[in-house]
Each structure stands twice: as structure tokens, then as C-alpha cells.
Amino acid sequence: MSERKRVLIVDDDPDFAAGIRAILDAQYDTAVMHNPEDGWDALQKDHYDLLCLDIMMGRGAEGVMMARKIRKDNVLREMPVLIITGLREQIAFLFPGQAVHPGFVPVDELMEKPVEPELLLQKAAALIAASEARKSR
Amino acid sequence: MTEQRRRILLIDDEEVVLDSCLAILEGSEHEVALASSGAEGLDTARAWAPDLVFVDLKMPGMSGMQVLEEIRSLDPTVVCIVFTGFATIASAVEAMQHGAFDFLPKPFTPDEFRTMIRRGLEQRALVVERVALRREREALRENFAAIVSHELRSPLAAVQQNLFVTITELEGVVSEDQQRRLERMSSRIGDLLALVNRWLRGFTVDVAPLRDGFRPVAISAPVANALESARTEAVRKAVEVVAEVDPAATVLGDEGALTEAVLNVVGNAVKYSREGGTVVVSAVSRDGKVVISVTDTGVGIPAADLPRIFDAFYRGQAGESGVAGAGIGLALTRRIVEAHGGSITATSDPGRGSVFVIALPAHGTPVPGTEGAPPEQVLEGEKG
Numbered sequence: 001m002s003e004r005k006r007v008l009i010v011d012d013d014p015d016f017a018a019g020i021r022a023i024l025d026a027q028y029d030t031a032v033m034h035n036p037e038d039g040w041d042a043l044q045k046d047h048y049d050l051l052c053l054d055i056m057m058g059r060g061a062e063g064v065m066m067a068r069k070i071r072k073d074n075v076l077r078e079m080p081v082l083i084i085t086g087l088r089e090q091i092a093f094l095f096p097g098q099a100v101h102p103g104f105v106p107v108d109e110l111m112e113k114p115v116e117p118e119l120l121l122q123k124a125a126a127l128i129a130a131s132e133a134r135k136s137r
Numbered sequence: 138m139t140e141q142r143r144r145i146l147l148i149d150d151e152e153v154v155l156d157s158c159l160a161i162l163e164g165s166e167h168e169v170a171l172a173s174s175g176a177e178g179l180d181t182a183r184a185w186a187p188d189l190v191f192v193d194l195k196m197p198g199m200s201g202m203q204v205l206e207e208i209r210s211l212d213p214t215v216v217c218i219v220f221t222g223f224a225t226i227a228s229a230v231e232a233m234q235h236g237a238f239d240f241l242p243k244p245f246t247p248d249e250f251r252t253m254i255r256r257g258l259e260q261r262a263l264v265v266e267r268v269a270l271r272r273e274r275e276a277l278r279e280n281f282a283a284i285v286s287h288e289l290r291s292p293l294a295a296v297q298q299n300l301f302v303t304i305t306e307l308e309g310v311v312s313e314d315q316q317r318r319l320e321r322m323s324s325r326i327g328d329l330l331a332l333v334n335r336w337l338r339g340f341t342v343d344v345a346p347l348r349d350g351f352r353p354v355a356i357s358a359p360v361a362n363a364l365e366s367a368r369t370e371a372v373r374k375a376v377e378v379v380a381e382v383d384p385a386a387t388v389l390g391d392e393g394a395l396t397e398a399v400l401n402v403v404g405n406a407v408k409y410s411r412e413g414g415t416v417v418v419s420a421v422s423r424d425g426k427v428v429i430s431v432t433d434t435g436v437g438i439p440a441a442d443l444p445r446i447f448d449a450f451y452r453g454q455a456g457e458s459g460v461a462g463a464g465i466g467l468a469l470t471r472r473i474v475e476a477h478g479g480s481i482t483a484t485s486d487p488g489r490g491s492v493f494v495i496a497l498p499a500h501g502t503p504v505p506g507t508e509g510a511p512p513e514q515v516l517e518g519e520k521g
Binding site: 013015016018019020022023056086113114115116117 | 290291292294295296297298299301302305306330
């Protein structure tokens with residue numbers, strides 16, 4: 001259990017991704033992809049314990065598409081997804097009629113950019129722990 | 138301005154009228170179409186999209202009044218002028234009530250006709266411009282959230298995110314002074330992000346859903362939160378903030394939103410105070426209402442600005458204070474207050490200070506000294 005968990009960061013803003021990565025590097029093995037396609041490929045190739053996903057990428061809410069794809073995937077659907085987005089309110093526009101927290105992946109969490117380093121580490125740890133607990137059940 | 142070709146449609150059952158109008162317009166730069174009945178005129182209006190329509194009120198078949206209404210419902214920006222054969226004031230007035238821009242009594246001279254055309258086309262240009270501006274404003278509003286969030290907020294968030302990490306990493310490595318400067322940078326970026334968020338919220342957030350989460354809130358709580366948030370700036374400007382809050386005053390509402398509403402007003406009071414000034418915040422329960430008033434001894438608001446201060450993006454003159462806001466705080470405050478079934482008003486004595494009063498429906502048992510029980514909260518029917 002002592003091996004480091006792996007976290008994939010998918011965000012099209014390289015500076016922001018670097019900021020997130022620097023925080024997570026302290027406790028995890030991290031990888032960064034800058035678009036949903038590369039992110040998806042990375043998820044196919046390697047196992048990750050957590051995905052940190054930006055929503056507004058490319059031509060719009062491409063992160064949402066990626067999240068939906070993950071939810072439909074038999075292998076990846078159990079992977080925790082931490083959504084880190086520019087604006088919570090925008091999520092409400094993308095998911096009209098739903099609460100601000102969209103819940104489109106059963107195990108996701110949502111944080112607003114920029115994220116407090118402590119809080120990010122807490123959320124990441126909690127999501128990974130919850131996922132482990134589900135698996136061992 | 139170069140004159141572009143405009144389309145004028147003339148509808149009259151009297152051939153002699155059409156002919157003479159055509160003669161008057163001969164050699165003008167305008168395009169002209171003629172119709173000898175209401176039905177024909179309407180068909181032309183649909184197919185040809187005129188700028189200006191002259192229509193005779195008294196025609197066999199479809200009446201001029203009917204044609205007028207149909208054309209207006211087709212395109213309300215088309216300017217319609219009626220010919221009145223027997224110039225009774227009554228029919229002219231009725232036509233104006235149905236959307237005619239003006240009326241021209243028959244018989245008319247060529248000059249009268251030309252003048253009417255000029256006025257009609259000027260009106261048309263104004264209407265078209267107004268519609269275009271309104272459309273532009275709506276498009277701006279719709280795109281605003283996307284533009285601001287992605288183009289402005291993203292880089293700020295990226296900078297802040299890296300400052301967060303860097304500050305932690307450099308602790309103990311750089312001098313205390315350098316550490317303090319880094320923290321100031323982060324704090325200023327934080328202010329900027331908060332400002333962008335406020336803009337966005339003022340523009341895009343629908344306050345109506347707040348009502349679903351309304352709970353009884355002692356007004357002392359949001360007032361205390363707001364005062365706490367305003368304190369840094371007050372201390373910096375040596376502005377004394379005095380609060381007198383009735384601890385029993387309670388409203389049905391959203392504590393966070395109420396905090397924001399009060400903070401916007403108190404923050405303004407501090408911002409527009411002179412150094413060493415005083416801001417008095419009071420919250421009392423009276424006559425079934427919780428009344429929060431914020432009184433400052435600052436620069437005040439010019440009478441001309443007062444009616445517009447609650448409009449989005451209205452900033453007024455920076456004037457004596459030399460500070461200008463984003464023009465969002467008070468607009469958002471009003472929306473929050475109205476979502477709570479309340480009202481906000483402002484009075485001001487330029488040069489001597491302003492008083493902002495937020496009145497909200499009181500909740501729960503009446504405070505001793507007030508007459509009667511407060512009315513049940515009516516939460517629907519406010520603007521959404």
C-alpha cells in the first residue's frame with residue numbers, strides 16, 4: 001500500500017496544470033495532458049487512481065464530453081474524477097435543471113479554480129480512499 | 138452620412154393620390170412601390186420589406202387601420218404614416234394609438250409630403266439603430282460570462298495557482314520581506330478574481346433559485362459578516378464603522394446572499410468616505426419589516442446619478458472621492474434584496490454623505506414594541 005498513487009491532470013492551460021501538478025507531486029505520481037484526446041489515450045494506456053479534469057477546454061465544454069465517456073466506460077467508470085473548473089456557475093448552464101454539482105460521474109467532486117493547495121490534497125486523498133474502499137468491498 | 142436607398146410603400150385606393158405621390162418622388166433616391174388596396178399593400182409589405190409605409194385610412198375592403206396593425210405586427214420597426222382623407226382628429230389619434238408614427242391630411246402639398254417622408258425616414262433610422270443596439274447589448278450579455286470566465290479568469294487562476302505553490306515552496310528560502318511581497322501579490326490577484334466573479338454573478342446569476350433555500354436568518358449574522366469583510370478597508374482609511382443591530386430582527390432568506398447585499402452597501406459607504414469618516418450601520422425591526430440602514434458622511438452622490446446607481450454597469454462620476462467601482466455591486470444588491478421580497482433605496486446630500494436603506498419583510502414573532510404580527514412571507518411574484 002505504500003506505492004505512490006497515480007494522478008492524471010487534463011487541463012488545456014499549461015500554466016494552471018503546472019500549478020496543480022506542483023501541489024500533487026508532493027504525494028502522487030502525476031501526469032499532465034493538455035487536451036481530452038490525449039487524456040483519454042493516457043487513460044487507456046496506464047492505470048490512474050484519480051483524474052483531475054478541467055471542463056472548459058478546446059471549443060467549449062470538452063471536459064464534459066470526456067467525463068461522460070468515462071462514465072460509460074466499463075473499466076474507467078469507477079475511477080474518481082475531480083473536476084477543477086473556472087467557474088461553478090458555468091456548470092449550471094451546461095447542465096440546465098441540475099444542481100450546480102452535476103454529478104455526471106458518480107464519484108466526482110468539483111472545485112473552483114484556483115484551488116487551495118491544502119484543500120486539493122485533502123480532496124484528492126479522500127476521493128482515492130473512497131474509491132479504494134469501494135473496490136475492497 | 139451617405140444616403141442609402143430607402144423603400145417607401147404607398148397604399149391608397151385613389152389612383153390620383155398614388156400618381157401624384159409618385160410624381161413628387163420622381164427623381165428622388167428612394168425606391169417606391171404602390172398598392173391600390175390594403176390586401177395588395179400587405180402582400181407587398183411582406184415581400185418587399187419597406188422602410189416607410191403611407192397608408193390611406195379609408196379604403197374599401199381591408200381598412201387602413203387594419204393594414205396598419207398587420208404591418209406593425211409583421212415588423213414593428215416599419216414606420217407607418219396614415220393619409221387621412223377627411224382630417225378628423227379622432228381617426229388620426231386612433232391611428233397613432235395603433236402605432237402610426239404620424240398622419241398627413243389630404244390634400245397635401247408636395248413639400249408637406251416630402252417633409253413627412255424625411256421625418257418618417259429619420260424615425261426609421263432611429264428605430265433600426267435602437268433595435269440593433271438592443272440586440273448588441275443582449276448578445277454582449279449572453280457572451281459576457283463565457284468571454285470573461287475564459288479570457289480573463291483563466292490566466293488569473295493560473296497565476297494564482299502557481300503563486301500558491303511558489304509561496305509555500307519558498308517559505309524559509311526567501312527573506313521575510315520577499316515572502317510578504319509574494320503574499321501581497323497573491324492577495325491582489327485574489328481581489329481581482331473576486332472582482333471578476335462579482336461581475337459575472339451580477340450579470341449571469343439568477344437569484345430566483347435562492348428562494349428554495351430560504352431559512353430564518355437573524356439579520357445580525359449577515360451584518361456582522363459584512364462588517365468583518367469591510368473592516369480591512371475601513372481600517373486602512375481610518376473610517377469608523379459603528380453598528381447598532383437589533384439581535385431579534387429576523388428575516389427569511391439566504392445568509393450568504395444577504396451578506397453580499399449588505400457588504401456591497403457597507404463597502405461602498407467606506408469606499409466613498411473621506412479618511413477619518415464615520416459609517417453607521419443599523420438594523421431594526423419595525424412595522425413588519427427589518428430595516429437596515431447604512432449612513433455615511435462621505436462624498437455623496439450627485440442628484441443626477443441617484444436614479445441610476447442600482448443599474449448594472451452604472452458607475453457615476455468618480456468625483457471627489459477619485460474612486461470608481463465596477464458598477465455591479467449595487468445592481469446585484471438590488472436583485473438580492475428583491476429576491477427577498479424587499480426594497481432598497483438611497484438618498485444623498487452631495488458632499489455630505491449618503492443613506493442606503495434596505496427593507497426586508499420581517500420573519501417570526503414580532504419584536505416587542507411593533508404593532509401586529511408580520512405578514513406571511515410572500516416569496517413568489519417577485520422578479521425572476
